[in-house]
Amino acid sequence: MARSGKSRPAKKRTAKAAPRGVSFGRGPQTGKSAPAPSAREAKQAERREAILTAALAEFSAQGFTATRLDDVARRAGIAKGTIYLYFRDKESLFQELIRTRLSPIVGTIEALRDADVPVRALADQLVELFVREVFGTQRKDVIRLMIAEGPRFPKLAEFYYREVLSRIIAALRTLLKRAHERGEVGSDAVVRFPQLIAAPGLVAVVWSGLFDRFEPLDVRAMMKAHVDLLFTPGRAA
């Protein structure tokens, strides 16, 4: 099959001015009486959302380049051309997808950081949070997408690092440092490498995408086991 070169991130064709976010409010309209603007707004937001959801499904299954906007449109129940009313081009759609689907989680984690409870309890909450809000949702697919397409979208990787990862890591580090100082964790390993906290989550995401049909993985149990390891207060020698 011939894959159109249009999907290669480098070359642009025209890049006319086009909506980034939805451009609500459009000044004086045609002669028709203004039809309840907020209704229209709502409909637009809904449609935009439908496109993003459809896009995630397709991108996640096919990858960026192999995804056809035709399929996205069909899945979203709209015409192909309509996508271009909401997104400048395929790449914009992709990037906004990643952006809108990832950011929300950060706030939650930063909130956890500031709670003053035993870290072990927090860790358990983190596991639940991950299982419920990431692993059990489309976010899992976004992460896999990020891994798959990151190298070709450095800007996106940067955005992801800056807006998501670095903040999560910073929050974790703060949290873990406190825990270590309080003696709640027996080693400074996780303070130096907070990534280790996330490692099983990564395993879960990757495994679920690739190998679950061969050998199902009890993600929650695995993550709990890992937390146990990290926070083991040590056995009596």
Added chain:
Amino acid sequence: MARSGKSRPAKKRTAKAAPRGVSFGRGPQTGKSAPAPSAREAKQAERREAILTAALAEFSAQGFTATRLDDVARRAGIAKGTIYLYFRDKESLFQELIRTRLSPIVGTIEALRDADVPVRALADQLVELFVREVFGTQRKDVIRLMIAEGPRFPKLAEFYYREVLSRIIAALRTLLKRAHERGEVGSDAVVRFPQLIAAPGLVAVVWSGLFDRFEPLDVRAMMKAHVDLLFTPGRAA
């Protein structure tokens, strides 16, 4: 052919299955001294290898679909058509790439399993093995490719699971069970989820591909720290 070989209704191409070794010798040759078959053979193997290496670089940077065989050819220093003398099509090239690059590591790990040394020492060796033989090489890229493209190549994911992952996991489980029985590991967590051993490796691969330029990661140190965590015999209470 698309094409597609569509325009040639009658016959299917023979598709002589991309020669692996070359079948020399075709009955009585000319009077000349035997034309050093191994020389030609070597050249072919070399060329095949060059294509695979170039392909890995491109696939790894662009993903399967976005990679142009033209670029692979250019990088390998050959003509576009030559690729087709060695591989049936783009997908075959991709699959053989994964296959040939991944399998070799398995043997090594299974060998480790049978060594009768303290598990802790083995773990350290595993870390070194990973850093040297995977993280420091193209294999790292193969793993990322596998993650990125796996969902679209179920056969490949299956092959990878069957030939690589399941065997590694089985070997680890044997190893860790022994260790647990000997009291070398304080929890059965890693026995139940040997994946946890590999988790930091996965983090390393993903991180290096996406975020290293923002925040370098000392992979060896991270993995050692993780091993420390897993094998900590417990602090004195």
Added chain:
Amino acid sequence: MARSGKSRPAKKRTAKAAPRGVSFGRGPQTGKSAPAPSAREAKQAERREAILTAALAEFSAQGFTATRLDDVARRAGIAKGTIYLYFRDKESLFQELIRTRLSPIVGTIEALRDADVPVRALADQLVELFVREVFGTQRKDVIRLMIAEGPRFPKLAEFYYREVLSRIIAALRTLLKRAHERGEVGSDAVVRFPQLIAAPGLVAVVWSGLFDRFEPLDVRAMMKAHVDLLFTPGRAA
């Protein structure tokens, strides 16, 4: 995919079977007055027709394999891709071409069969029909195409035999049998081999395609002469 549609492992294209008529009407439309569906429909039919006509010209001049769809498109005054909106692929285009161009003639011949006039008069009409409706039109080229490409499109040859030839032959046989019984033809040769009636037509088609520039052939005269031969009531001995 050419495509081979090889690089997209998962899904098969839907291949919406090259719209013949167009399915208009998609639920409640905008407030505008119904957008003259027949206008769009007509335009589509026209375009489809233009492609077929251009294709016949090219296929007829170059043969199936040597014809470039690019040339067909150029001749039809459309873009290359547009062909694929109307026909699945090159082969479909070719087959539909043959189909649509050949069938119409059959009805006419079957109508002749049922007329109750002297066979000799019918034969004359047949000659006129052939000269006017076949030899003087694109159908001549379709026949030549059929001869040239038939061996490589057995399905098409079968269709042609079933839908066209066998029916014409059956009609002729009925006709000729009646004539023979009435003593209008002196020999049962043409009853046993109705193909003989068509033979000069075949000569005409082939000759016109290959040798007319060297030695023009008066096709009507030749066919009339042949009819004379067949229906000669015999000379008085």
Added chain:
Amino acid sequence: MARSGKSRPAKKRTAKAAPRGVSFGRGPQTGKSAPAPSAREAKQAERREAILTAALAEFSAQGFTATRLDDVARRAGIAKGTIYLYFRDKESLFQELIRTRLSPIVGTIEALRDADVPVRALADQLVELFVREVFGTQRKDVIRLMIAEGPRFPKLAEFYYREVLSRIIAALRTLLKRAHERGEVGSDAVVRFPQLIAAPGLVAVVWSGLFDRFEPLDVRAMMKAHVDLLFTPGRAA
């Protein structure tokens, strides 16, 4: 499928000097003792013949453009490159094929012309000749090839007309004129259109290639019936 443009008759690539006929005799050879030149000559002629035969089979089945020289070579039991030692290029091979396979028949027909026997007897001989020497042999395929590819090889059509057809027609005309003058044929139709004699032969060739599997045709019987028609001296009134 992508069909190479090299096969389009128009554009040439390089056209270096190359053998047209087989170039026997090659002056002083290498140091080796001359190995019985006529033996080599024979081997060469044999090989050339093998290529032509293989080429006819392929061209006849696939048509000129769709035939791959690879297949011709395989069928002839030689390497692809070897073809170029005997023929300048694909087109030369095709043209020589037509030439060498058609010419021989002409002499035979011209010989018939000069025989002084009743035309009716000659006609019967002609039928036998056709059935045996054309219809029963590869020549049948050559004729179909000529019909199929003629429009794209005007030179070849001209050659065929000049060397074959026009001579056959002239011979027939002479013959038939004599017959008509002697009262052996009742009408001057075949004198004016000697093509009519050949018409059933054409039918036979085309039918056998396309429709024989649906409805076998007794070619000899058909041709005899046709001859009967042409030479019927008339029924007693």
Added chain:
DNA sequence: GATGAATGAGAATTCATTCAT
């Protein structure tokens, strides 16, 4: 705003032809 037909650049794949061995 929405639509979806049309466009045309682009990529996979094929194969005639060359040429080193």
Added chain:
DNA sequence: AATGAATGAATTCTCATTCAT
């Protein structure tokens, strides 16, 4: 001479993007 690996032009088919309706 013979071979068959290598080449790269040419062709089919796809799909992001535009635009008339």
